[in-house]
Amino acid sequence: MKSPGHRDVQIDALRDAGDVRRRDVIAVEEPLEIRVMRDGLPEADENGGTGRSLSITMRTPGHDAELALGFLHGEGVIRAPRDVVDVGHCGTTCNVIRVTVRADLPLDLARLQRNFYTTSSCGVCGKTSIEAVMQQAPWPRIGGDLVIRESVLRALPDTLRGAQREFDQTGGMHAVGLFTATGTLVGAREDVGRHNAMDKLVGAALADGALPWAERIVLLSGRASFELLQKAMMAGAPVVAAIGAPSSLAVELAESAGITLVAFLRPGGCNVYGHPHRVLTTRTS
Amino acid sequence: MKSPGHRDVQIDALRDAGDVRRRDVIAVEEPLEIRVMRDGLPEADENGGTGRSLSITMRTPGHDAELALGFLHGEGVIRAPRDVVDVGHCGTTCNVIRVTVRADLPLDLARLQRNFYTTSSCGVCGKTSIEAVMQQAPWPRIGGDLVIRESVLRALPDTLRGAQREFDQTGGMHAVGLFTATGTLVGAREDVGRHNAMDKLVGAALADGALPWAERIVLLSGRASFELLQKAMMAGAPVVAAIGAPSSLAVELAESAGITLVAFLRPGGCNVYGHPHRVLTTRTS
Numbered sequence: 001m002k003s004p005g006h007r008d009v010q011i012d013a014l015r016d017a018g019d020v021r022r023r024d025v026i027a028v029e030e031p032l033e034i035r036v037m038r039d040g041l042p043e044a045d046e047n048g049g050t051g052r053s054l055s056i057t058m059r060t061p062g063h064d065a066e067l068a069l070g071f072l073h074g075e076g077v078i079r080a081p082r083d084v085v086d087v088g089h090c091g092t093t094c095n096v097i098r099v100t101v102r103a104d105l106p107l108d109l110a111r112l113q114r115n116f117y118t119t120s121s122c123g124v125c126g127k128t129s130i131e132a133v134m135q136q137a138p139w140p141r142i143g144g145d146l147v148i149r150e151s152v153l154r155a156l157p158d159t160l161r162g163a164q165r166e167f168d169q170t171g172g173m174h175a176v177g178l179f180t181a182t183g184t185l186v187g188a189r190e191d192v193g194r195h196n197a198m199d200k201l202v203g204a205a206l207a208d209g210a211l212p213w214a215e216r217i218v219l220l221s222g223r224a225s226f227e228l229l230q231k232a233m234m235a236g237a238p239v240v241a242a243i244g245a246p247s248s249l250a251v252e253l254a255e256s257a258g259i260t261l262v263a264f265l266r267p268g269g270c271n272v273y274g275h276p277h278r279v280l281t282t283r284t285s
Numbered sequence: 286m287k288s289p290g291h292r293d294v295q296i297d298a299l300r301d302a303g304d305v306r307r308r309d310v311i312a313v314e315e316p317l318e319i320r321v322m323r324d325g326l327p328e329a330d331e332n333g334g335t336g337r338s339l340s341i342t343m344r345t346p347g348h349d350a351e352l353a354l355g356f357l358h359g360e361g362v363i364r365a366p367r368d369v370v371d372v373g374h375c376g377t378t379c380n381v382i383r384v385t386v387r388a389d390l391p392l393d394l395a396r397l398q399r400n401f402y403t404t405s406s407c408g409v410c411g412k413t414s415i416e417a418v419m420q421q422a423p424w425p426r427i428g429g430d431l432v433i434r435e436s437v438l439r440a441l442p443d444t445l446r447g448a449q450r451e452f453d454q455t456g457g458m459h460a461v462g463l464f465t466a467t468g469t470l471v472g473a474r475e476d477v478g479r480h481n482a483m484d485k486l487v488g489a490a491l492a493d494g495a496l497p498w499a500e501r502i503v504l505l506s507g508r509a510s511f512e513l514l515q516k517a518m519m520a521g522a523p524v525v526a527a528i529g530a531p532s533s534l535a536v537e538l539a540e541s542a543g544i545t546l547v548a549f550l551r552p553g554g555c556n557v558y559g560h561p562h563r564v565l566t567t568r569t570s
Contacts, residue, residue, distance in 0.1 A: 014564070024556060026536060027530060029411075029511055030411045030534065058511055128316075247313070247343075248314050269301060271296045271297070283303065
């Protein structure tokens with residue numbers, strides 16, 4: 001069975017032991033255009049298609065509907081399965097997906113087509129970005145009761161790694177995993193873009209009616225950026241762990257949103273960047 | 286001296302040897318809004334500022350003017366130093382930068398505010414993306430005479446690593462390096478976003494009148510995506526090497542543009558994804 005996530009190309013493998021001309025498996029990257037239209041009100045846009053184009057992302061094909069739903073959830077456009085009437089590829093192409101939302105959904109398309117970080121004054125800063133996303137937060141508070149043992153946390157990267165089938169093939173995919181507080185993997189998505197992997201995971205949960213993630217731990221295969229924390233906050237995740245480093249704005253957003261941010265999660269230990277009460281260590285218990 | 290690229294925060298470092306509450310250095314991530322205006326024709330925009338907002342990127346502060354110039358070069362807006370009249374931060378904020386271009390520069394701002402991958406039909410695909418960017422190529426052909434010894438290529442990652450001062454501090458920065466064919470590092474930039482690091486390097490070269498990069502090798506600290514290859518192609522680079530994996534669309538663009546794409550550049554060897562004639566191995570010479 002051929003996965004849409006990877007394909008093979010001819011390469012020259014230069015090695016000390018001798019050069020070989022052979023086939024190599026690479027991660028597929030293709031653009032996906034996300035369009036939105038309101039149910040019962042088809043809007044012809046300037047490109048002659050239907051729906052309004054909101055975003056084009058370079059993604060790995062597969063789980064496109066989930067990606068579109070997760071993206072729209074992250075932007076605060078949709079909040080529950082009932083907001084979505086239909087989602088599917090547009091016409092004969094696999095690289096345009098259209099989400100039809102219910103007729104009475106509040107929808108400020110002009111705002112969405114601008115970047116939401118922009119404010120009405122001539123100014124944009126980290127503080128503005130955090131205030132802007134905090135205003136969108138759909139949950140009254142991030143799950144306060146969840147705790148996770150440090151020993152459980154330490155085991156998550158190996159579990160996620162075992163589920164990274166596309167990475168095994170290509171060596172070039174980000175992954176995002178979703179875990180219970182006892183370390184059971186309940187979902188994982190891979191993509192050339194880490195924000196896409198997160199959108200796919202959120203979109204799947206939204207479609208299943210499984211948001212907010214009040215009892216869930218999110219694990220990122222790479223670094224923790226503002227964008228990923230913002231999407232996790234919109235999904236209501238109380239703990240976000242990353243194998244790589246965090247950025248300053250990711251740390252600030254986690255602090256403001258009440259998210260426990262763990263980074264550099266590696267065999268020798270990990271760092272907790274705020275709200276450490278959710279991590280139970282055997283040494284402190 | 287305090288770098289704007291990193292700052293420190295309070296963390297809980299959980300280690301087998303014992304937990305410590307201490308300071309940790311993290312990479313700074315802040316939004317930068319890039320605006321463009323035409324010389325002599327200030328345009329008031331809907332936000333009450335001056336210039337048209339083209340993009341907001343989450344970047345590490347520093348080299349912002351280079352970032353803006355490199356971004357505009359990658360989009361095909363500016364091609365030479367003479368296209369730019371002025372570049373500087375807007376008002377009292379460090380997170381808005383405005384580029385003033387010469388009065389008679391062809392400038393399709395409406396096209397730029399849409400995404401350039403979008404075509405006039407209801408369709409977007411990898412082939413469309415490649416055709417769209419190939420039409421923008423400012424150089425008649427990618428430097429055809431450059432060759433690099435495989436032994437020189439193999440040494441580049443260590444050289445770049447030695448120049449990654451922010452990575453040393455934070456463990457969370459991408460880098461892009463520029464080398465001569467004999468392996469001398471002539472420029473490097475770091476950023477939380479790899480596309481920003483590339484834009485900063487291209488912008489510095491543009492300002493110096495050092496484009497195209499016909500005699501240069503570009504090294505990416507991570508993976509090779511379509512976006513990075515597109516920016517390298519606009520800069521005229523004949524060889525792009527990456528320490529990580531390439532994506533399918535990066536391989537296809539390199540093939541179409543005549544770029545030698547090297548990936549998985551590691552101590553044991555490397556893979557060449559098309560146009561291998563520019564890499565001289567001792568085994569084949």
